[in-house]
Amino acid sequence: MVSVGKPLWRRVPPWAVDTCLVAFAALDAWISLLDEEHPLVLACAALGCAGLFLRRRFPLAVFLLTLPMTFYLDVAFAPITALYTLATHSRNRPLLAGCALLHAVVGSLDPSSLSDTFSDNHAWTLVQAVYTLATAFAPVLFGQLVQARHDMAQQLMEVEEAREHERALYAQTVLARERAQLAREMHDVVSHQVSLIAVRAGALQVAAKDTDTREAARTIRSLSANTLDELRHMVNLLRASGGRTTELTPQPTLADLHHLVTTSGIETTLTGDLPPDISTTAQRTIYRTVQEALTNVRKHAPGARAEVRLWHDAARFGVTVTNTAPTRPSVALPSSRQGLIGLRERADLLDGTFTTGPTPQGGFQVELQAPVRAD
Known part of the structure; x- marks a missing residue:
């Protein structure tokens, strides 16, 4: 078509x-x-x-x-x-x-x-050489101009994709923050009040002498206990989920890393492994670290290759994302560096460390490491 x-x-x-x-x-x-x-x-x-x-x-x-x-x-x-x-x-x-x-x-x-x-005929030879030289350099300059225009168009396309990716990540972050706040409110306020209702109903059931009153108190206590179970389930769901699953930001686990790497849009290799019993929070932190690092490679290092290395030992585990030097010039974009700040906050929740810096080969490296039993 x-x-x-x-x-x-x-x-x-x-x-x-x-x-x-x-x-x-x-x-x-x-x-x-x-x-x-x-x-x-x-x-x-x-x-x-x-x-x-x-x-x-x-x-x-x-x-x-x-x-x-x-x-x-x-x-x-x-x-x-x-x-x-x-x-x-x-x-x-x-x-x-x-x-x-x-x-x-x-x-x-x-x-x-x-x-x-x-x-x-030196004069004529010189004139002919200058004319031929100008004729020869004209297609070279025009070809380089076309190549620069193609590179700029490709960079603008990559920048637009990176912006769309960042907008989706930002929306997902805002949604996760709102859900976390809602979970805290439900846990600290609603659950506490329902617990008080259950306690008072239990006390009334024991102290009441009337059969109907004891039955009503028992019913209230039973409903309160069931409501507490439902609230705990909802709080866990809100804390474990940052929103609906999307292609850019699926609910992250270690099993999703391979899909993230293959759909990152850059040449990326995934090596190593992590302990099978690390917590869900740690898995999400690893996923978000890799996701943010690959996004930055696409945005700031066009044409670069990346390597995602998972590692662990007896005391610590972590992930290291390293990219090579860019093969094409990148377009300078304003950045608030909120992504890296968020990753440092996630690392702090795991009692771990988050480091970034350039490599001697002209690339960049991002590393997260945390204790094996941080959660």
């Missing part, structure tokens, strides 16, 4: 674009070949034009294939197309500059009068 929002030139299949480019290059070479019948020149022209079919997979090799036809013929389309393709695929600027200079030198030479090129 064709996307309505895409420009018309993006809807054309790549093979159709390459076929048109080869046709234009062949036409350009054919015009220069009107007075040329040498088999070597014909072979160079055919090889340089046909090589454009492979320009997306082997841009440097295709550019080198166009150099012989540039040397023998007065052509521009095939080498300029190859240079542009190389500039859009490569980030090696010294290589691009060298290829542009090489194209300028080859294009400035005249195979029919090489002996006169450096002896009788």
